[in-house]
Amino acid sequence: MIRSLTSQEIKWRLLLILHLVGLVGLSFSPSRPFFAQLSFFNLFITAALIFHEVWLSSRHPWRVLIWLFSLGMAVEILGVQTGFPFGEYSYGTVLGPRLAGVSVIIGLNWFYLVVSSVALLRWLGVVNIWLTVVMASLILTAVDFLIEPVAINLYYWQWEAVSVPLSNYIAWFVVSLPLVYLYQRFTPHPPVLFPAKVLLLQVVFFSVLQFFL
Numbered sequence: 707m708i709r710s711l712t713s714q715e716i717k718w719r720l721l722l723i724l725h726l727v728g729l730v731g732l733s734f735s736p737s738r739p740f741f742a743q744l745s746f747f748n749l750f751i752t753a754a755l756i757f758h759e760v761w762l763s764s765r766h767p768w769r770v771l772i773w774l775f776s777l778g779m780a781v782e783i784l785g786v787q788t789g790f791p792f793g794e795y796s797y798g799t800v801l802g803p804r805l806a807g808v809s810v811i812i813g814l815n816w817f818y819l820v821v822s823s824v825a826l827l828r829w830l831g832v833v834n835i836w837l838t839v840v841m842a843s844l845i846l847t848a849v850d851f852l853i854e855p856v857a858i859n860l861y862y863w864q865w866e867a868v869s870v871p872l873s874n875y876i877a878w879f880v881v882s883l884p885l886v887y888l889y890q891r892f893t894p895h896p897p898v899l900f901p902a903k904v905l906l907l908q909v910v911f912f913s914v915l916q917f918f919l
Contacts, residue, residue, distance in 0.1 A: 714900050717755045721904060724748055725911050732860070733918040742860045746802035746811050753814035756821050756904060759897035770892045771817055774885055778816025781881050782808040791877035794866035801862050809862075818904070819846055820885050825901035835890050843882035849905070850878045852912050859919040 711719075728748055731741030761767040785792040786807040801809035823842040832838055854870050857863055865871070890896070 713758075717758070717900060718903060721752060721755065721907060724751065725907055729911060729914060732915060738860070742800050742862075745800065745860070745862070746809075749801075749811050749815060752904060753811075753818040756818045756897075756901050759900050760821060760893065763895055763897045764893040766892050770821075770889060773888055773892070774817040774820055775813035777885060777888075778881075779805065779808060779810070779813035781877075782812050782816075785877070791880070792874045793871035793877075795863055795874075796866075797863045798861040800860060816885065818901070819849060820882070820889050821896065822901040822905035822908075823849075823882075824886060824889060824896050825898045826905050828896060828898045829902040835887070838890060839883055839886045842886040843879050845905075846882040846886075847875050847878045849908065851875060852909065852916075856912050856915045856919055 725748070728741055728744065731737045731744075757767065757771055760770055764770055781791070783806045784790060786796060797804060797807060797809045797812075801811050803810050820842070823845040824838060826845065827838050827841055832841060854874075858865070858870075865874075
């Protein structure tokens with residue numbers, strides 16, 4: 707008898723296929739520009755699938771999404787317009803529509819990275835809210851450190867300085883603290899397995915890309 711797949715299994719297999727196809731397409735110069743343009747859709751689908759998990763486990767799923775999206779976008783707009791707190795940088799057109807110079811998909815990126823980092827810690831057995839705030843913020847900062855070289859090479863964004871400034875990583879940690887706290891307040895019992903696996907998938911995806919860019 708063939709077992710029917712659960713919704714989590716379907717979502718997980720879909721993301722595996724999308725990331726595998728994206729990894730192959732981005733790894734070779736001729737196909738790289740085309741697949742870089744598809745990054746917006748990959749990020750959107752990933753965020754949508756994680757939002758479905760939040761929908762199933764939170765009493766205020768839309769509040770979670772709106773707050774994390776809005777605060778993430780607000781600090782990014784501040785950064786692009788003033789250079790504070792991250793440093794001088796600008797977004798390209800690769801990641802789709804922009805609002806005040808910031809790719810709108812970045813707001814969703816903040817949302818799903820916050821959810822996924824908390825999920826990973828829950829998976830590892832960390833339940834204290836304050837310890838989670840600090841550790842999840844460190845995870846978010848480490849993920850940004852991993853993403854930066856790939857994002858720059860794919861023209862997601864560009865820095866005015868030759869290298870990524872230290873202020874960027876300090877700001878990522880500081881900005882992540884209230885976002886992680888708010889998420890936990892809105893979602894006392896956050897989804898665990900699927901978002902945690904997505905974060906690990908992202909780490910593998912960008913780690914492998916480092917060798918081809």
